[in-house]
Amino acid sequence: MTAILDRPAPTHLSPRLTAATAGRVLRQLRHDHRTIAMMLVLPSALLGLLYLLWKDVPTLPGQAGIFDRVGLTMLGIFPFVVMFLVTSIAMLRERTSGTLERLLTTPLARLDLLLGYGAAFGLAAALQAVVTVTVATTLYDLDVTGSTWLVVLIAVADAVLGVALGLLASAFARSEFQAVQFMPVVVLPQFFLCGLLVPREQMAGWLQAVSDVLPLTYAVEALQEVGRSAEATGTMWADVGIVSGVALLALALAAATLRRRTA
Amino acid sequence: MDAVTVTDLVIDRGRRRVLPGLSFTVPAGQVTGLLGPSGSGKTTLMRALVGVQRIRSGTVTVLGEPAGSPGLRSRVGYVTQAPSVYPDLTVRENARHFAALYGAGAREADAAVAGVGLADAAGQLVADLSGGQKGRVSLACALVGSPEVLVLDEPTVGLDPVLRVELWERFHALAAAGTTLIVSSHVMDEAGRCDRLLLLRDGELIADSTPAQLRADGRSEDLEEAFLNVVRAREEVAA
Numbered sequence: 001m002t003a004i005l006d007r008p009a010p011t012h013l014s015p016r017l018t019a020a021t022a023g024r025v026l027r028q029l030r031h032d033h034r035t036i037a038m039m040l041v042l043p044s045a046l047l048g049l050l051y052l053l054w055k056d057v058p059t060l061p062g063q064a065g066i067f068d069r070v071g072l073t074m075l076g077i078f079p080f081v082v083m084f085l086v087t088s089i090a091m092l093r094e095r096t097s098g099t100l101e102r103l104l105t106t107p108l109a110r111l112d113l114l115l116g117y118g119a120a121f122g123l124a125a126a127l128q129a130v131v132t133v134t135v136a137t138t139l140y141d142l143d144v145t146g147s148t149w150l151v152v153l154i155a156v157a158d159a160v161l162g163v164a165l166g167l168l169a170s171a172f173a174r175s176e177f178q179a180v181q182f183m184p185v186v187v188l189p190q191f192f193l194c195g196l197l198v199p200r201e202q203m204a205g206w207l208q209a210v211s212d213v214l215p216l217t218y219a220v221e222a223l224q225e226v227g228r229s230a231e232a233t234g235t236m237w238a239d240v241g242i243v244s245g246v247a248l249l250a251l252a253l254a255a256a257t258l259r260r261r262t263a
Numbered sequence: 264m265d266a267v268t269v270t271d272l273v274i275d276r277g278r279r280r281v282l283p284g285l286s287f288t289v290p291a292g293q294v295t296g297l298l299g300p301s302g303s304g305k306t307t308l309m310r311a312l313v314g315v316q317r318i319r320s321g322t323v324t325v326l327g328e329p330a331g332s333p334g335l336r337s338r339v340g341y342v343t344q345a346p347s348v349y350p351d352l353t354v355r356e357n358a359r360h361f362a363a364l365y366g367a368g369a370r371e372a373d374a375a376v377a378g379v380g381l382a383d384a385a386g387q388l389v390a391d392l393s394g395g396q397k398g399r400v401s402l403a404c405a406l407v408g409s410p411e412v413l414v415l416d417e418p419t420v421g422l423d424p425v426l427r428v429e430l431w432e433r434f435h436a437l438a439a440a441g442t443t444l445i446v447s448s449h450v451m452d453e454a455g456r457c458d459r460l461l462l463l464r465d466g467e468l469i470a471d472s473t474p475a476q477l478r479a480d481g482r483s484e485d486l487e488e489a490f491l492n493v494v495r496a497r498e499e500v501a502a
Contacts, residue, residue, distance in 0.1 A: 016363075101310075102343060
């Protein structure tokens with residue numbers, strides 16, 4: 001007997017429906033005051049803790065302080081981690097509440113839905129990054145040689161990467177317990193190998209090769225470039241391009257794994 | 264003209280065969296009731312009609328196209344049994360979101376909210392509403408697209424009798440305007456309100472009939488009893 005094949009429906013992208021989805025996600029956020037407060041304040045507070053931790057640790061003459069190096073990198077890692085968690089839970093909620101199934105019966109294309117999420121949380125991440133960068137450079141004397149706007153831009157790219165990987169991971173999570181555990185699976189290896197804990201040149205060759213294919217590596221490298229060059233470098237733009245490209249690829253993959261018909 | 268044609272539909276869920284081979288048609292512009300006890304396959308069948316159910320074999324045609332085709336998504340509305348709306352948005356925000364997806368505007372959204380009797384609660388978060396009110400928000404979010412076919416999975420569960428009557432009047436007004444409605448229910452007293460009846464039991468179609476015909480076949484004015492008589496008569500034939 002021939003089974004009816006579950007052909008993926010063509011995805012007719014519609015900027016109008018993507019915007020409608022982004023607007024809806026932002027409205028949901030707006031009703032959740034505590035989440036907004038945490039999103040805006042938490043990274044600054046954690047960065048403050050790091051600042052106090054290293055404040056009195058002497059640095060070798062001629063070298064950048066540890067906080068300047070780690071704090072700057074953290075500006076890219078916070079939005080990545082937070083947005084990964086928030087979106088994987090948000091998508092799981094859509095799935096378990098039945099709203100996802102309902103959305104799939106409307107003219108909304110699957111990629112519209114995911115791009116809408118990316119746009120909404122990208123915007124939230126931009127706000128978060130402006131607050132965190134401002135606090136870091138004024139209160140904690142974080143030294144950035146390049147433009148702080150580039151730091152914000154990289155933070156937003158990292159956030160969108162987190163959103164995209166979170167949406168993709170949620171496709172494989174059947175329960176909240178699984179969704180939460182995808183965070184260490186996806187985030188921690190990238191964090192360990194991104195060059196912050198051990199410079200990439202000092203890693204074993206195979207670890208460096210693994211690090212080469214992990215997107216967070218490029219996010220961190222981009223921030224390090226802004227940290228030491230006054231002008232935006234070609235390496236930095238290439239890194240931002242790689243991070244954004246991987247984010248788009250993950251969104252497309254997430255759309256492809258989102259099945260309209262389920263058993 | 265038939266709005267829905269189902270031919271030899273077979274659906275498995277897990278290892279269980281839920282629908283072993285259904286065939287029926289649903290006429291356009293009428294209220295067709297899909298009745299049967301819990302677990303008889305009503306929801307699975309409705310999911311197949313809107314194209315979100317994976318099917319083993321057979322065909323489901325809605326308005327001349329395969330169920331779930333992109334072209335049907337703005338013409339078919341679906342209200343799930345559990346209210347599928349966003350609890351962290353207000354009633355109005357939910358309706359406007361689904362209106363936007365169907366290409367309708369804020370005015371249609373507000374009219375849909377008023378149409379299910381929730382105009383006074385429009386600014387409230389859905390999470391703060393009662394179960395029956397949530398169900399009505401979910402209904403408004405389907406009505407807002409003015410679909411030609413409306414698939415409603417147990418839309419009157421938990422509603423007070425007055426509201427239930429009002430909703431049925433609404434369904435008939437929609438049908439009179441040309442909308443095809445397929446409404447599931449597990450309570451037989453709602454069967455009498457339908458133009459046509461499909462009685463489902465263990466995935467099999469026991470009757471494809473009208474209330475009047477079912478009363479005649481089951482030799483009872485009470486539809487519940489008539490249904491039971493029909494089931495017993497079938498079992499005697501099978502035995």
